Amino acid sequence: MEVKIGVQHAPREITLESGQPAEEIERAVADALGGKAQLLNLVDEHGRKVLIPADRLAYVEIGEPTARKVGFGTI
Numbered sequence: 001m002e003v004k005i006g007v008q009h010a011p012r013e014i015t016l017e018s019g020q021p022a023e024e025i026e027r028a029v030a031d032a033l034g035g036k037a038q039l040l041n042l043v044d045e046h047g048r049k050v051l052i053p054a055d056r057l058a059y060v061e062i063g064e065p066t067a068r069k070v071g072f073g074t075i
Contacts, residue, residue: 001017001018001019001020001021001022001025001062001063001064002015002016002017002018002061002062002063002064003015003016003017003018003025003042003060003061003062004060004061004063005040005050005052005057005059005060005061006057006058006059006060007052007056007057007058008056008057008058009056010056014050014052016042016044016045016050017044017045018042018043018044018045019043019044019045020042020043022062025042025060025062026062028040028041028042029057029060029062032052032054032057033054033057035054037054038053038054038055039051039052039053039054040052040053040054040057040060
């Protein structure tokens, strides 16, 4: 899943590809925003953890990963 996270007072969003299912990501975001967790804890497809303070979350977009095109296209 492709996840885009907006953080308050940060000029750019955080974008990561995660192997976690959308439901699990959504549950982690809901727990962070609901006060059950102080950190939003996600794991990217390389096994790296991304920790974001729950009180700094601006928005979270969850979507399918975009296919990257390789090579040159015709004009």
